[in-house]
Amino acid sequence: MNIVKRSKKWNLRLSRKKPFSVKSKTIAAYILTALFASWIGTYLDLYFVGNEWYSFPLRPYSAIFTINIVFTLIGLPILTAFFLYFMGKLNIWKKGVFIIIVSLVMTLVEKQSEAFGWFNHHDQWEHSYSFFGYCFFMIIVWKFFRWVNSIMN
Template identity: 50%
Template sequence: MSNHRAFVATIIFSSFIGTYLDLLFVGKQMYSFPARPFPDIFTINVAFTLLILPIFTTLFLWIAKALTAFSRILFIVLIGLCISISESFSENLGLFTHSEAWHHSYSLFGYMIFMLIIWKFYRWFQ
């Protein structure tokens, strides 16, 4: 039962962190979401923070808990690489826009740190 609670708590935690980071960076005009649900209400893409990120976190935890520590680190690096590459595709689709000051390496390292924090929170909560 504690494993289930740790999963749920970590998913909620990742959604909160993702939401607040998006609010911070959108507020600083580092990036924006031109195509988003409820654009008159939210400046961020709530579909990402309330749907996609929780699903992604669930998959990450499910896979990461089956890996060795070294494999988990490689997995986190791979996630960072994939997300930084996928941002370019998202920009081409008009889902995401970055300012001139943004570098995709921010996402690479940012998501690696984010996933490490998520993993540590999950392990702590267990």
């Protein structure tokens, strides 16, 4: 007669990994929002360049693209990820101040890039348009990120 002892290992609960953790959902929300920002930035650039409000004299593949694809496909998603990270750390009042400060900085960067010859605006362009455009863009990107995050969690 054989007596079989039950293994102590069988008494341990097997922990199931969640298929999509909260951290994975947050990373996915960052990626989706960066793609969304890139998509919006690309179409805004195409619209404004097409209507001759501004142009990119120095850009890669200038024979093919009228916009600077390096910025819209690489720079903008990276900057969006940093923006989302810092926005997540701030309270509501600081978020508003942060958006205003970043919009001012981007407007100044835009003016500096004109001095370097990377960017040209139409003679009638006012840089206040850029400031309000950046504010509006960042608010939309932040709202999109929060919406995606709420769906995924």
